[in-house]
Amino acid sequence: MTSVELTEVSRWYGNVVAVNDVTLTVGPGLTGLLGPNGAGKTTVLHLMAGLLAPSQGKVTVGDQSAWRNPEMYRQLGLVTERESVPGFLTAREFVLASAKLHKLPDPEAATRRALGIVEMEAAQDREISTYSKGMRQRTRVAAALVHDPKVLLLDEPFNGMDPRQRMHMMDLLHRMADEGRTILFSSHILEEVEQLSGTVQVIVSGRLAASGDYRHIRRLMTNRPHVFTISSSDDRRLATVLIGQESVSGVSMTDGSLQVHASDYGTFTRALAKLARTSDIRLTSILPADESLEKVFSYLVAT
Structure with missing residues (x-):
C-alpha cells in the first residue's frame, strides 16, 4: 500500500x-x-x-x-x-x-x-x-x-x-x-x-x-442548518411536534412533504424516531436535502 x-x-x-x-x-x-x-x-x-x-x-x-x-x-x-x-x-x-x-x-x-x-x-x-x-x-x-x-x-x-x-x-x-x-x-x-x-x-x-x-464533512458544519425532507403518515402533526425541539430551527411544508432545518445533525436524527413513535406517527422516508457533494462544495467555497 x-x-x-x-x-x-x-x-x-x-x-x-x-x-x-x-x-x-x-x-x-x-x-x-x-x-x-x-x-x-x-x-x-x-x-x-x-x-x-x-x-x-x-x-x-x-x-x-x-x-x-x-x-x-x-x-x-x-x-x-x-x-x-x-x-x-x-x-x-x-x-x-x-x-x-x-x-x-x-x-x-x-x-x-x-x-x-x-x-x-x-x-x-x-x-x-x-x-x-x-x-x-x-x-x-x-x-x-x-x-x-x-x-x-x-x-x-x-x-x-x-x-x-x-x-x-x-x-x-x-x-x-x-x-x-x-x-x-x-x-x-x-x-x-x-x-x-x-x-x-x-x-x-x-x-x-x-x-x-464529504457526508462527514457536511455533518461537521455546525454553522449551517441541516435540511431534511421527511414523509410520514401525518406530516402536519409531525411538524407541530418538531417545531418545539431545541435542535430544530425551522419547519415548512414543501411540495406535499415536510422540510425540517436542524441545527444539530446528531441530536435531531436521534430524537426524530422517538418523537414519531411517541406521537404514533409512522415515518416513511427521511432524506438529507443538502448532503450532496455540490452543496458541501458550495458551502466550503463560500466560507
Missing part, C-alpha cells in the same frame, strides 16, 4: 502563493481533488508528481521524496490536464515509448496490456492526430498505466470523453482502486466526483479547506 503525503507544504511564484501550508494524506482507493479555478489543484498534483519543488515543506510518495527522485516514477503514473501528445505517432508507438522509458522487461507485452485496458486496440496503429479528444485522453491514460503503477494522479481525466467512455473509465478506476492502488483525480464536474468517490480533498485559495468523506 502506497500513500502520498504533503507535510506543511507551500509553493509560491514570486509574490504569488499558489499553495499555502497544506498537510494531507492520500491513501489507497479513489480520492477526488476539488477546488475553484485557480485554487491550486494542479499545483498540488504537480508537487505530488515531482514536477515542482515545494518552496517549503515535504512531499513523499510512499517513503520516498517526490522531488528530484527518478526512482519514484517506478510506482507513479501521471496524466496531466494539458495535452502534449505527438500527433505523428500512433497510440501503440506512444505507449511503447513510455514502456521503454520505464525499462520494462517486455515493453511490447506491457503496451498491448495498457492499450487493452483503455480499449484502444482497434485504433492503435492510427496516428494520434486523427483521434478524437476522448481517444487521445485514453491513449495518455494507457501510457500512464503501462508500468502498472501503485499511485495514479489524474488531472481532469474525463476531458473529451463521450458518456460510454466515461462509464468505462469510471469502472476502470474503481477496479484499480479495489486492487489497492492510490488514485487521486481532479474534476470540475462534481457529479463525476460524487459517482466515483465519497472521499475528497478540497483546496480553496491555496489552502486545504476540508478532507475526508
